[in-house]
Amino acid sequence: MPSxxxxxxxxxxxxxxxxxxTSSDVFAAGLAEEPAAALVNALAGLDDPPTVRLLVTETVAKWxxxxxxxxxxxxxxxAAETLSLRVADGSFxxxxxxxxxxxxSxxxxxxxxxxPATDDPEFVDSMRExxxxxWETAEPFDLRTPPRSRVYETLGDEIDPAVEADYQAMLDAVETTRSNGYRTTDDDRFDEVELVLLAGAKHELQHYDLSxxxxxxxxxxxxxxxxxKNRLEDQGLLTTEKVPIDIGRxxxxxxxxxxxxxVEAGDLPEAGRDVIDSATE
Incomplete structure (x- = not known):
């Protein structure tokens, strides 16, 4: 392998x-946050990827x-069994x-x-061992996140293809949905739930169906x-209208x-941020 x-x-x-x-698994070990993210994106972009076993610390996995x-x-x-993820003790x-x-490296x-790479057989065998x-002693890590393809597919099939298209456009428009595990009214980015609610509001969906x-x-x-939904209402981005039903609330x-x-779907995150910012001026 060349450098x-x-x-x-x-x-x-x-x-x-x-x-x-592709006949043997690849190990990726000791990666910090941004290099781990780059590996995921690189692997997703390959037409015929090898199977990669990713060993990271718990901090990186949670990031x-x-x-x-x-x-x-x-x-x-x-889901495609192209990637496996486990949490190591940080010994690399x-x-x-x-x-x-x-x-x-x-x-x-x-x-x-x-x-830079080396193909010295003794060193390679030692590092693989x-x-x-x-890997055998590391703990599997639960991402607690559905595959993106399944989110898009079910949104289009069960809700509306137009909502799916707008949701994709909105997610593509934002660099990240990263949060610290909680949301506040002055957070400077929208997460995946906020974006799908905005996409749903653009098409006047019922909150019950979307949730x-x-x-x-x-x-x-x-x-x-x-x-x-309540937070987006407080921020002035959407409102709700009551829809009577025969039985129940x-x-x-x-x-x-x-x-x-x-506003076009791809411009909606930025326009929504402008609305929030204007309210605080």
Whole structure:
């Protein structure tokens, strides 16, 4: 395996993974947060990826889980059995990718990433044995996130293809949905539940139908959907209208604020942030 230098870490991973044989698992060990994210994205972009066993610390695994973009992409890879994820004890001093034939380190500056590699058989065998032993004692990690493909598919099939298209556009428009595990009215980004509620309000869906779908697919609980809806109402982004039903309590229809009704889906996150910011000025 040759060494690789590229402008981004993901490009270095793509080069090393493309060189790797698909007949043997690849180990990725000791990766910090951003290199782990780059690995997930690189693996997702390969047409014929090898199977990768990712060993990270619990801190890194939880960091991955807090961003729906990353976690749902990783969940797709897990479902396809392209990726396995376990939490190691942090005993790896270096960031590395270990294939059947080579060991590559991952080194980054502000402008480039390098993946210097060695194919010395004795060293490769020793490092693979070390990774294998660490893998056997490591703990599986639950991302608690549904695969992105399943979220999109079920949203289109069970709710509305137009809502699915708008949700995709809104997720693509934001760089991250990362949070610290809680949401506040002055948070500077929208998470995956807020975005799907805004997409639902754009099409005036019933909150009950959307929250039931969200809980069934594993996106969030009905209680989380309800709290999030209330927060978006408090921020002035949407309102609700009562929808009478024959039996039981009236249901609520989600309706976007007048300032957002004509905004294209891809521009809605930024426009929604502008509405929030204008209210605090």
């Amino acid at each position: 690789h230098v590229a402008p981004t870490t993901a490009e270095v991973y793509r080069a090393h993974l493309a060189d790797a044989s 991955l889980r807090r961003d729906f973009h990353l976690a749902s992409t990783a969940a797709d890879l897990l 001093a270096n960031q590395m990718v270990v294939t059947a034939d080579a060991v590559a 991952i080194l980054s500056t502000d402008e480039q990433t390098a993946g 070390r990774c294998s032993e660490a 039931r779908w969200g809980e069934d697919v594993g996106l969030a609980s009905k209680a989380t959907f309800s709290r999030t 009236p249901r609520q229809r989600l309706v976007l604020d007048d300032r957002l009704r004509d």
